[in-house]
Amino acid sequence: MIFGGSGDLAARKLIPALYNLALQRLLPATFSVVGTARKPVSLEQYRAELHDAVATHSRTKPLNEEVWRSFAEHVHFVATPDEAGYAELRELLDRLDREVGTQANRLFYLATPPAAYDAIVKAIGEQHLRGETGWSRVVVEKPFGRDRESARELTERIHTVFREDEVFRIDHYLGKETVQNILVMRFANAIFEPIWNRQYVDHVQITVAETIGVEERAGYYEQAGAMRDIVQNHLLQLVALVGMEPPVAFDDKAVRDEKVKVLRALRPLAGDDVTTSAVRGQYTRGFIEGVPAAGYREEHGVAPDSRTETFIALKCWVDNWRWEGTPFYLRTGKRLPKRSTEIAIQFRLAPHQLFSRDALAGLEPNTLVLRIQPDEGISLKFGAKVPVQGVRIRSVNMDFDYGASFMVDAPDAYETLILDALRGDATLFTRRDEVEQQWAFVDPIIETWARSGSPAPYGAGTWGPGEADDLIARDGRQWRKA
């Protein structure tokens, strides 16, 4: 069941993901997709639109027409402009249960703008769309609320129909292979965990950089800004995965318990801390890859005096035994020079240097970098002797490249997450207490910013405003050349 079935998300991500799952023979034998939206469209037209969408957006190309045809036979559409629509929807679901034996197992996917969530959840409840026999689960897209209070209210609303263990709050970053690999790397290897703490780690840098601007999402973005769009969910999830203690098991409860602990240990930034530890920016005119790019305030749908931030740099502290005194520097932005998401663990320098200053000129601190996109991989930087007479030291990278090592394309995050939701594994989804903790961290910053000041301008195609460089330079450190 996809609410918002004719929407952008369904066309670009959900349907292509389902089709690719079908291609990999990972979908259950009896499986139907029901799309719904307010605007009516004929079934033929709906299927034809999805066909074109999959042909364009699928990660595997070209489209396997035979698989698609069989997949599309199980795709349905019901328009739900009013209650009668929902009644029709229930009839269809019941009929499918009888005909194809889906046993009333139902996954509801809320792929609409958040404003529609309330009405949809209400309708699911009132129209008894939950099956009577099988399981029912609901997947909720981000943003989950717009502050802690609204997130709590939304959860309460959903809880009138679904139990917490039936709620799957999606953060597609968690579906990325390399993000899951953070856990594998940390907890399947013996060599990293002993040095994964304040004793050895000087600081952590997490970067989520985009080259795109707001595109057609200005309406949403003007309200959200980078804080709600990226920091509250993706960035804080990465902080949690890097910072967490080893869970007692690899299951939804144990993993999420540990993540929540990290989020609770995040030192709140409020009032004066915001001035010293947080920087916001907004892009102005510039160049991306040699092509002129408009400024944020010139974008279609953006107020000419908008104070919405498109860039954020933060210095955070995780106040616990493991991380006391080791800062986490976070930055994210739109219209940065390069699309790149990475986590860099920078280790302390060797305690005593044997080698002369000249020999050490090319040495940088050991750094472990987890590249999440693009060019997924892991690299470790260490000093090596340059092969010449005498001692000259140079930092080199030991590089593991996902693509070249496994020779396969990683599945799309949505494939992983939809499959997990179908199987009922919530490990990679955000739990109620997690999402509320995330808001609890960002809310005071948003409030402080709303009260006064405005974002610092930065040219499109640069690494953010100079204030961001100052933020980290005050500690004698610098942002990585990502």
Next chain:
Amino acid sequence: MSLETSFWGSRRTGVADLERELTRLRRAQSAHAREQGTTVARASVLNLIVFADREAHARRAARSIAELALRHPSRAIVVLADRGTTRDADGRIEMYCHVPIADGARQVSYEQILVRAYGNVEDRLASAVIPLLVPDLPVFLWWTGTPPTSGRSFGDLVGLADRLIVDSSDVARPEIMLPRLARLCAQAHGLFGLTDLNWTRLTPWREIATSFFDVPSWRDFLDGITGLRVGFAVDMDGRDIHPSQALLFVGWLASRLGWRPLEAFAPSEAGGLLFAIARRDGARIMVRIRPRFERGLAEGDISGIRVQAMRGELAEFVVKRQPDAAHQTATVLLAGERRWERTMPLPSPAIVELIGEELSIMGSDRTYEEALRALVALA
């Protein structure tokens, strides 16, 4: 002007497309290697940006880097920007890439990207280069030709680099250009290093000049130098005067021995220079830099040096390039009498080797910087 894709690879629509293509090429290479029972390492140790304003220079540079792939596997970004050859008033940038396989380097993959700029791209060139840099690796910028020290894209690219490599051999007024570059680098970056391939060419001359004074009984002459002559090669009609190697040599001696300026450079015969420097004890040293025509020498290369010194008796320390240009003869004359002579091979490294040597050094070369400072004081 259209580009030859067999040399530069295929044209891509943007950075994402280009990275996808490189991944595909690497994977193909890796699959091919597996069939042969070997592996290909994607071993990049540095980013190398090469700037050229003529395609011939860009090609020559690209070939040199490919030869270096085994020693310095890199991501090479060749920036070719010839201003004024196009009608595009606004400027336009295209990107090409491929993974050339260097001779004997089948186990290392090396990536070459061409950033082709048309028209005026001063304001946007850097924005096309930044996303191509491999994160975390040092950035070398090799600027072929004379750097436009006031140009915006030059400044932008220098801002990205950890080290700037230039070749002062074809710079007309090196005594002005080199210090200007040094200042620029110092401002752009705290850790910035400036390298001059001409300085690297000077190494055998510096080595041999030093070796004279390793001999204990001759060391005293260092404090009694009265004259210095340095010859450099010019073409037959003496039109192209490139004294930068010779000047760097003088700057080096001056910085090492604490000489101070006494008078400004004065032109002398046929493009040479004649001037006096004060020794540490204040005595005058006459310095003469003379152009000489010598067959088989590249313009600007040092042809010989002669150091005169007085300490009780007159001593002359002479180094000459042999007519075959591949050997160097060092001679010591005491009171006009030949005391010692030795002939050694004189390496004349090609650009490839010079670049290769420079790429292995990360920090700045303090000896070079001091030589340059001395030169600034003299000029």
